[in-house]
Amino acid sequence: MASRDDIKFLSNPNIGSRAKKYCRFKKFGIKHIDYKDSDFLIQFINEQGKVLPRRITGNSLKYQKRVAIAVKRARHLAFLPYVTDLLK
Amino acid sequence: MRQYEVTFIVDPVLSGDEIKSTAKTYQDMIVKEGGQIVHVDELGLKQLAYSINKRSSGIYFVIEWSITDGTIIPKLELALRRDERIMRFLTVKLDKYGVKYNDDKRKGLIGKVVKAKEKEEKKEASRKSAKPAATKPAAEAKPAPAPVPVAEPAPAPTISSKSEEE
Numbered sequence: 001m002a003s004r005d006d007i008k009f010l011s012n013p014n015i016g017s018r019a020k021k022y023c024r025f026k027k028f029g030i031k032h033i034d035y036k037d038s039d040f041l042i043q044f045i046n047e048q049g050k051v052l053p054r055r056i057t058g059n060s061l062k063y064q065k066r067v068a069i070a071v072k073r074a075r076h077l078a079f080l081p082y083v084t085d086l087l088k
Numbered sequence: 089m090r091q092y093e094v095t096f097i098v099d100p101v102l103s104g105d106e107i108k109s110t111a112k113t114y115q116d117m118i119v120k121e122g123g124q125i126v127h128v129d130e131l132g133l134k135q136l137a138y139s140i141n142k143r144s145s146g147i148y149f150v151i152e153w154s155i156t157d158g159t160i161i162p163k164l165e166l167a168l169r170r171d172e173r174i175m176r177f178l179t180v181k182l183d184k185y186g187v188k189y190n191d192d193k194r195k196g197l198i199g200k201v202v203k204a205k206e207k208e209e210k211k212e213a214s215r216k217s218a219k220p221a222a223t224k225p226a227a228e229a230k231p232a233p234a235p236v237p238v239a240e241p242a243p244a245p246t247i248s249s250k251s252e253e254e
Binding site (some may be wrong): 034036073075076077080081084 | 178183
């Protein structure tokens with residue numbers, strides 16, 4: 001019991017560490033956001049139809065702005081609702 | 089050359105021929121103004137996210153065209169605005185990435201690519217959940233030997249106390 005190599009930590013060191021957020025547009029090289037693709041845009045809005053902040057989506061500023069524009073265009077063309085409840 | 093894209097919603101109450109002729113008028117208008125039609129996409133009857141003019145569905149059309157300048161846009165938009173058959177419209181100038189995206193979409197690359205990417209994402213996610221277990225201990229293994237002796241005595245008292253309780 002003096003020294004065991006397999007016991008290094010009392011508690012699991014991975015607990016509490018979250019996966020780092022990343023900008024999916026940069027990571028996968030998506031250059032264009034289509035306002036007609038409501039299934040894609042739905043990932044960036046909450047269940048009231050509001051645009052999710054960057055701190056949650058992890059988007060870079062450049063692409064967050066483009067997402068916001070795409071969502072606004074989609075709303076105008078009734079691909080997405082302006083206000084709603086229980087979307088998703 | 090500039091590439092534009094106009095999306096509009098046609099009233100679904102109209103008959104099939106009327107709907108097609110509506111789309112055709114704007115195609116003809118673009119051609120008359122010197123534009124080249126790149127693609128006409130009929131997205132078909134879709135449910136609207138909210139009602140427009142007391143209609144809950146509409147027929148979507150997307151016309152993509154290339155032209156040398158933007159003088160057509162005000163004329164086209166005025167015509168669309170005056171047209172009672174059109175419920176909504178949106179004209180967008182496409183940048184080079186937009187042009188490429190639409191090209192790829194027509195070739196059927198986008199849908200698959202997106203799916204492949206989703207798979208990649210899932211793989212990445214599963215790898216990430218697996219990686220910390222594999223890499224982090226390896227990285228922390230070097231400083232680890234020092235904490236080991238510190239960590240070791242801790243479990244011992246708990247065991248001994250347990251044994252005492254028993």
